[in-house]
Amino acid sequence: MSKAKLGGASATILEIDDEAEDSVLGTSQFKLLPAERRTAESLVDARYKFTILGPLQKFGSHNVVIVLDLMFPQEQNPSDGIAFIRDIRSGQLEIDYRTPIVVHSNVTNKNRIDEALAAGANEFFKKTDEPGELLDSISFFLGKEKLLHSATWEVIGVLSEARKVRIRTGLVDGRRIEQSVDFNLCPIEARIEGGSFLAQTFKKFRDYQTEVIVRSMPVDPEVERRSIERILNVKVDL
Numbered sequence: 001m002s003k004a005k006l007g008g009a010s011a012t013i014l015e016i017d018d019e020a021e022d023s024v025l026g027t028s029q030f031k032l033l034p035a036e037r038r039t040a041e042s043l044v045d046a047r048y049k050f051t052i053l054g055p056l057q058k059f060g061s062h063n064v065v066i067v068l069d070l071m072f073p074q075e076q077n078p079s080d081g082i083a084f085i086r087d088i089r090s091g092q093l094e095i096d097y098r099t100p101i102v103v104h105s106n107v108t109n110k111n112r113i114d115e116a117l118a119a120g121a122n123e124f125f126k127k128t129d130e131p132g133e134l135l136d137s138i139s140f141f142l143g144k145e146k147l148l149h150s151a152t153w154e155v156i157g158v159l160s161e162a163r164k165v166r167i168r169t170g171l172v173d174g175r176r177i178e179q180s181v182d183f184n185l186c187p188i189e190a191r192i193e194g195g196s197f198l199a200q201t202f203k204k205f206r207d208y209q210t211e212v213i214v215r216s217m218p219v220d221p222e223v224e225r226r227s228i229e230r231i232l233n234v235k236v237d238l
Contacts, residue, residue: 011035011063011142012053016046017104018072024131025067033135035063035142042072043084047093054094064095065141067134070105070116078107082119089120098208100141104134145202145213152219155186155195165191189218 013035015025020039024030030037038053040046056062066088070081081103091097103116103124113124122141125134140146156178157166165186168178183191190197195218202213 010056010060011065012056013037013065013067013138013142014040014046014049014053015067015104016040016043017067017069018042019069023104024127024134027131029131029135030138033138033142035065043080046084050093050095054096057096057099063142064099065138066095066099066101067104067138068101068121070103070107070112078105078109078112078116081105082112082115085116085119085121096208100205100208102134102137102141140203141205143205145204147200147202148212149201150198152196152198153186155190155193155197157193158191185214185216187216187218190216 011034013025013033015023015037017023017039018041020026020041023039025037038049040049053062053064057064068081068085070078072080085101085103087093088095088099088101089097101121103113103121104127105124106127107113107116108126116124123137125137136146151169153167153169155165156168159166159180162180163183164180165183166178166180167186168176185199186195187197189195197216198219199214199216202215204211204213
């Protein structure tokens with residue numbers, strides 16, 4: 001059995017789907033994910049796979065992502081798949097109850113989708129959707145950071161005693177946004193009036209929780225101005 005490494009820990013994608021043999025998860029782009037792929041063709045088979053993966057999670061820092069269909073020939077009812085999610089979340093099965101669950105199903109009824117999410121599914125994707133978002137979701141739950149927002153801020157004042165800087169960004173809904181932030185969010189090189197920096201917000205899934213991470217880097221205002229003018233073909237006053 002092969003082991004894929006991510007941050008020093010092995011990882012498994014368990015696809016619970018009676019049609020897993022023809023699943024998009026078997027295509028080349030998903031094979032590049034840093035995890036081995038296992039399949040279970042029924043909920044009964046999935047429970048057995050949990051007896052293998054659960055102890056690995058507990059003692060071996062093993063990352064597991066469940067990709068779950070809601071419909072199986074044996075059950076023929078999405079309610080069984082939704083009940084299975086509830087069983088996982090209640091801790092009744094031999095898998096960590098916090099394990100990420102991504103539903104990938106042909107079920108299109110909005111009430112059923114809402115039920116699955118309310119039962120504890122982290123994400124829901126229809127099999128007819130483009131696979132890119134499913135790929136991104138699985139990558140995120142395996143530990144890949146996801147960029148949420150990126151913005152360039154201009155330093156308009158330094159509040160030394162309060163260890164803060166006053167910053168503003170470009171027009172948002174017709175107005176400039178101004179606020180004060182801690183020195184630590186502003187790179188040293190930009191802690192002067194007229195300085196600027198790029199702030200990026202990421203999210204990362206770690207230890208079964210989603211963390212928000214903010215990183216910043218200095219920006220040369222003149223380089224930034226010329227870049228914006230070239231792209232928009234207008235004069236810009238930063």
